[in-house]
Amino acid sequence: MTMHFVDMIENRVSTNAFDPNKDVPADQIRQLVRLATHAPTAYNLQNWRFVAVHSQEARARLRAVANDQSKITDAAVTFIIAGSLPDHADVAPRLRPAVEAGFMPQRMADGWVDAVRQAYEHHPGRQRDEAFRTATFAGATLMFAAQAFGLASCPMGGFDPDGVARAFGLAPTEIPVMLLAVGHAAEGNWPAKPRRPVAEVLSLV
Numbered sequence: 001m002t003m004h005f006v007d008m009i010e011n012r013v014s015t016n017a018f019d020p021n022k023d024v025p026a027d028q029i030r031q032l033v034r035l036a037t038h039a040p041t042a043y044n045l046q047n048w049r050f051v052a053v054h055s056q057e058a059r060a061r062l063r064a065v066a067n068d069q070s071k072i073t074d075a076a077v078t079f080i081i082a083g084s085l086p087d088h089a090d091v092a093p094r095l096r097p098a099v100e101a102g103f104m105p106q107r108m109a110d111g112w113v114d115a116v117r118q119a120y121e122h123h124p125g126r127q128r129d130e131a132f133r134t135a136t137f138a139g140a141t142l143m144f145a146a147q148a149f150g151l152a153s154c155p156m157g158g159f160d161p162d163g164v165a166r167a168f169g170l171a172p173t174e175i176p177v178m179l180l181a182v183g184h185a186a187e188g189n190w191p192a193k194p195r196r197p198v199a200e201v202l203s204l205v
Ligand SMILES: Cc1cc2nc3c(=O)[nH]c(=O)nc-3n(C[C@H](O)[C@H](O)[C@H](O)COP(=O)(O)O)c2cc1C
Pocket: 012, 013, 014, 015, 069, 154, 155, 156, 157, 158, 159, 192, 193
């Protein structure tokens, strides 16, 4: 099932009540992550990792480090969306498929290795910013992919990042940027919340 994309944007809500009896099967979880990886990343670094917290045990473990939010155990799956700190050593293997496909010149790929080194090597703040940008785009893409499949979602920043990293074995270079609960909506959710007027938020220069 697919919806028109503008309708999807206008109708998306952060779902509060999920039906705890409806699953999202592992194949669909893989499809969602495959679609999320179509999101853009700086230099095509693809510096992300997705932990699909699906089993009852794993969901309880996540809830314990996520402000005891009940949607984590009610929703069929909650994704930990982690952004990795950019590393120039990753650039060549990430670009190789585009070089081998014949549209990216090798010289350009080599240049991007240097560009990534220069941009991030001695800049921990920029590394962290990039990890957040990457995971945010991935999360947004996953959120709309879920909606296209008729599923509900809720992004969550209410969790203990160190606790999540420990409980799910993230590397020190992986930052848990956001949680995204995905499942089937139950009754009683709110409609889309009104937004600030465009004139108040847009500077058209
Ligand atoms: C970065 C971020 C963190 C959020 N954290 C939580 C959260 O921990 N728990 C929750 O129930 N909702 C959370 N939300 C959902 C917001 O409350 C929701 O997006 C906002 O109220 C607007 O509602 P809407 O998404 O339905 O338009 C979060 C949303 C974002 C973008």
